[in-house]
Amino acid sequence: AADYTEDELDLNAYCISRPSATYFVRAIGDSMKDMGLHSGDLMVVDKAETPVQGDIVIAETGGEFTVKRLQLKPRIALLPMNPAYPTLYPEELQLFGVVTAFIHKTRGSS
Numbered sequence: 001a002a003d004y005t006e007d008e009l010d011l012n013a014y015c016i017s018r019p020s021a022t023y024f025v026r027a028i029g030d031s032m033k034d035m036g037l038h039s040g041d042l043m044v045v046d047k048a049e050t051p052v053q054g055d056i057v058i059a060e061t062g063g064e065f066t067v068k069r070l071q072l073k074p075r076i077a078l079l080p081m082n083p084a085y086p087t088l089y090p091e092e093l094q095l096f097g098v099v100t101a102f103i104h105k106t107r108g109s110s
Contacts, residue, residue: 015101021048025058027102032056032067035081041104043067047097056099061090067099 016022027041035056037043043058051057053072058065061078068078068088078088 031080044101045097049098058096
């Protein structure tokens with residue numbers, strides 16, 4: 001394994017391309033669990049990134065914030081990655097950034 005280790009790993013350099021446009025937010029809920037995003041995970045969000053079809057986004061619709069997969073065609077929708085939740089077809093939608101990475105702990109901290 002020593003042959004495959006890197007000298008140094010900087011998570012900021014790995015996860016963040018635009019520091020001034022990046023923020024962190026903690027996920028709450030399980031609507032994205034089928035893509036590996038769980039409640040309590042830390043999301044890296046870039047508010048300067050232009051959202052494209054299939055991106056995971058932080059959105060506000062109907063006065064509520066949500067994290068969903070963005071569908072642009074054939075109709076704008078916010079797709080959950082858990083069949084227990086409905087697809088959202090917002091009449092008004094404000095996007096607050098694209099989730100570029102998330103950090104999922106595999107072991108609780110004690």
